[in-house]
C-alpha cells in the first residue's frame with residue numbers, strides 16, 4: 001500500500017551534508033500493524049513525515065498503491081493527507097488559537113463535498129473515549145502533555161483514515177493511558193482493518209505490533 | 225457556500241484573537257485612504273468655491289482694470305509697471321463709457337481702508353465707494369434697513385450701508401445699527417442698512433462683511449480726494465455678446481488711453497487664470513496625499529507580512545491535515561480583503577463625516593474618483609502583502625512550514 005524506494009533525506013549543515021535517512025526502502029501493506037523502532041535521532045520521525053506525505057525525500061521514491069507520489073497534484077496530495085492518512089505528531093502540533101474541539105474538527109473543514117457522518121458527534125465520542133470530553137472547549141495550552149497527545153490522536157482519527165501514522169503515541173502517557181491508546185490502535189487495525197504504523201523507541205511498545213522495522217543512523221537494519 | 229462561511233469565520237476568529245494587530249492594520253489602511261480623500265476634497269472644494277463665487281456674478285461680466293493685467297497667455301502678468309498701478313480711472317471715463325456703450329451696469333469702484341468708530345468702539349474696515357448699482361451687481365441684499373439709492377449718489381449723502389460683520393462688531397446686533405452714526409475718515413455717516421452675511425474674504429479677495437458701502441460721490445470729500453477709481457465693472461445684458469461688449473469698451477477707452485494703460489478682462493479669463501493656480505495647488509495636495517498613501521501602504525505591508533510569517537507554523541499544520549495551497553491562499557485573501565475593506569470603508573465614512581462638519585467653515589468636496597483610487601491602492605497593497613507571504617508559506621512542505629521559526 002505504501003512503500004519507499006531508496007529514500008534519502010539530506011540536510012545541509014555547517015560542516016557539509018548530514019544524512020538523516022540513507023537509501024531507506026520499506027513496504028507497509030494494507031491492514032498491517034507495524035512499528036518503526038530506533039534510538040533517539042535515528043531518523044524515525046523523518047521517515048514517518050516522508051511516508052505521511054508531509055515532507056519530500058532528497059532522493060528516492062515514495063509509492064502509494066504503486067503510484068509515485070511526486071507525480072500527484074497538490075489537491076490530490078492534500079486530500080490524501082486530510083482523508084486517507086491520520087498523522088499523530090510527536091510534538092502534537094495543535095493550533096493554539098483553536099479550541100480542542102476546533103483542532104479535532106480542522107481536517108473536516110478542508111473536505112470538498114459532503115462528509116458522510118456527523119463530525120462533531122464523532123469528535124465528542126473520541127474525546128469521551130479518551131476521557132477528556134470536558135476539555136472540548138478549552139485551548140490546548142491549558143492541557144497536560146498527555147491530554148494534548150490524546151487530542152492529537154483524536155484529530156488523526158476524525159476523518160476515519162485508512163492509514164494511521166503515530167509518532168510516539170504513548171510517549172507522554174502513563175502506562176495505563178498508554179495501554180488504552182495501544183488497545184485503541186490495535187482495535188482500529190483488527191476491527192476496522194486500518195493500516196497502523198507507530199514510531200517508538202520502546203521495545204515493549206514495538207512488540208505489541210505484528211512487525212518491527214529497525215532504524216539505525218538513518219538506515220534500516222535487520223535487528224537491534 | 226459552507227466553505228466561504230468557514231473561511232470568513234476563520235478570519236473573524238483570527239481577528240478576535242489578534243485585536244491589536246487587526247486594529248493597527250485597519251488603521252494603516254484607514255489613514256492612507258483618509259488623508260488622500262480629505263486632501264483632494266480640500267483642493268476640489270477650493271476650486272468649486274471660487275467657481276461658485278464667479279458664477280454668482282454672471283458670465284457676462286467685464287472688469288476694466290488699470291495697466292496690462294492679463295498677459296497674452298491668459299495668465300496674470302505682474303500688473304501695470306511691476307505692481308505700481310500707473311493709471312486709474314475717473315468720472316470722465318465712466319460717463320464716456322455710459323454714452324458710448326450700451327450695458328446693463330457700468331459701476332465704478334474705489335476701495336480703501338478705514339477705522340470705523342461708533343460710540344467708543346473702533347474697528348478696522350474696508351471702504352467700498354460705488355453707485356447703488358453695485359448692490360445689484362454683487363447680489364447684495366439688506367438684512368436690516370435699506371440700501372442707498374440713486375439720489376443718495378447724486379446728493380452726496382453722508383450715508384453708509386454696513387457689512388454684516390462690521391455691523392455686529394460696532395453695534396452688537398445688525399438691526400441695532402440702522403439709524404445710528406458711524407465715524408470714519410473724519411466724517412459722520414448715517415447707517416441706512418446692514419447687508420446679509422456674504423462670506424468671502426478667505427482667499428485675499430475682498431471681505432464684504434467688513435465693508436463700509438458709501439456713494440462714490442460722498443467719498444470724494446475726504447476719502448477719495450483724487451476722485452479716482454481702481455476698477456470699473458461692466459455687465460452686459462443676457463443677450464449681449466461679451467466679446468462685442470469688450471471691444472466696444474476698448475474702443476471707447478482708446479480715445480483717451482494707450483493700449484497698455486488699461487485692461488478689459490472677461491470674468492471667464494479671471495476664472496481661468498485662478499483655476500490654473502488651483503490646479504497647481506491640487507497637484508501639490510495630490511502629491512502629499514500620495515505620499516501618505518505610500519506611508520500607510522508600507523505600514524500595511526509590515527503588519528501583513530509579519531502576520532503571515534508569524535503564522536507559518538499554523539499554515540504547516542493546516543496543510544498537514546488536508547488544506548490545499550489554494551485553501552491557504554483563500555484564507556489569507558479573505559483576511560486581508562476583510563481588513564482592507566473595513567479600514568477603507570471606515571476611512572470613507574470618516575471622510576464623509578469630516579467633510580460634512582468642515583464644510584460649515586471651509587469648502588470641501590468629496591471626489592468619487594479619489595475615494596475609489598485611494599481605496600483601490602490601499603486594498604491592493606493590503607491584499608498583496610497578505611497573500612504573497614502566505615503563498616510562500618503554502619509552497620513549503622508541511623514539515624518545513626511547521627518547523628519554520
Ligand SMILES: Nc1ncnc2c1ncn2[C@@H]1O[C@H](COP(=O)(O)OP(=O)(O)OP(=O)(O)O)[C@@H](O)[C@H]1O
Nearest residue numbers: 011018020038039040041042043044045046047201
Ligand atoms: N531540519 C533539520 N536540519 C538538520 N538536521 C535535522 C533536521 N531535522 C532533523 N535533523 C536530524 O536528523 C536526525 C533524525 O531526526 P529525527 O527527528 O528523525 O529523529 P528521531 O528518530 O525521530 O528521534 P526522536 O526519537 O528523538 O524523536 C537527527 O540527528 C536530527 O538532528
Ligand SMILES: [Mg+2]
Nearest residue numbers: 044045046090
Ligand atoms: Mg522523533
